[in-house]
Amino acid sequence: MKTLVLFGSARANGHTKAMLDLFLETLGGEVEIIDAYRTELEIAPCKDCRFCWHKNGCSIKDGMVSVYEKLEEADNIVLASPMYFHSISGKLKTIIDRLQPYWASCLRKDKPEAFRKTGSILMVGGAPSFENQFLGGELVLKNLLKDMSIHFTGEVTLPNSDRDSLETRPDIAEEIRALAQKVREANGL
Ligand SMILES: Cc1cc2nc3c(=O)[nH]c(=O)nc-3n(C[C@H](O)[C@H](O)[C@H](O)COP(=O)(O)O)c2cc1C
Numbered sequence: 116m117k118t119l120v121l122f123g124s125a126r127a128n129g130h131t132k133a134m135l136d137l138f139l140e141t142l143g144g145e146v147e148i149i150d151a152y153r154t155e156l157e158i159a160p161c162k163d164c165r166f167c168w169h170k171n172g173c174s175i176k177d178g179m180v181s182v183y184e185k186l187e188e189a190d191n192i193v194l195a196s197p198m199y200f201h202s203i204s205g206k207l208k209t210i211i212d213r214l215q216p217y218w219a220s221c222l223r224k225d226k227p228e229a230f231r232k233t234g235s236i237l238m239v240g241g242a243p244s245f246e247n248q249f250l251g252g253e254l255v256l257k258n259l260l261k262d263m264s265i266h267f268t269g270e271v272t273l274p275n276s277d278r279d280s281l282e283t284r285p286d287i288a289e290e291i292r293a294l295a296q297k298v299r300e301a302n303g304l
Contacts, residue, residue: 116144116302119189123151123196123207130239130276134291135195137281138237138271141295143304147185151206156181160209167216171223179213186214190302191233192265194256197276198240202251211259218262227264233301234260235294236270244274268301269294 118139124131127150139146149156156178166174173179186192196203203211220226236256240248249272260267271290273279281288 116142116190116299116304117188118142118144118146118191118193119185120146120148120193120195121151121207121210122148123194123204124239125152125197125204125206127153129197130273130280131195131197131237133281134237134239134271134273135193137288137291138193138235138295141292142191142298144191147189149182149185149210151204151210154178158182158210158213161212161215163215167219168222171216171220171225173213173216175213179210182210182213183216186263189232191235191298192260192263193235193237194259195237196239196252196256198238198249198252201248203238203255208255211255214259214263217259217264220262230264230266232263232265233268233298234263234265235268235298236260237272237291238270239273239276241277242274243278248272248274266301268298 158178159175164174196207238249238252271294273287
């Protein structure tokens with residue numbers, strides 16, 4: 116199983132990374148991480164030129180070209196982000212906006228009918244748990260998976276990361292292992 120991770124934390128070794136490491140430990144297989152804040156790939160913002168409304172691809176030929184290739188090759192996608200002002204982080208959003216060619220498949224009428232890959236979401240919020248704490252991130256990331264015809268396997272969220280961690284929340288650590296196991300099974304492992 117090939118996994119591509121889109122990793123959106125500004126901190127290289129914060130809670131988002133701890134969640135991702137634990138997930139990948141159970142998941143196994145071949146893993147590639149696009150680290151939105153540290154990648155050497157130059158990734159410009161989407162300019163809404165509407166090229167992708169008519170052609171399957173992007174008019175901007177930058178670092179995203181290799182991200183598109185890696186996405187196509189992957190069996191499994193992991194989206195990992197902290198909550199920044201009730202949504203995902205800015206650098207990750209820049210990459211996600213460049214996935215507009217997938218959304219535009221509905222205009223081009225070449226959207227694959229079958230779900231082709233598995234996809235999971237990991238999110239962290241510093242504030243103590245409150246209603247809809249992760250809603251903004253969920254709307255972005257779940258709809259992205261849908262637009263990419265990726266089967267949503269599940270999500271795990273860690274609230275209160277200003278005080279808690281996977282050490283103080285072994286229940287959430289267990290949820291992460293269980294989700295990774297579910298992804299393995301969905302990929303026939
Ligand atoms: C700019 C910014 C905005 C934030 N907004 C939220 C928020 O809306 N909700 C929340 O629960 N935590 C918020 N936080 C806290 C982070 O989600 C939290 O510190 C998280 O642990 C960061 O991820 P990391 O540990 O991987 O660095 C914000 C932090 C920053 C820097």
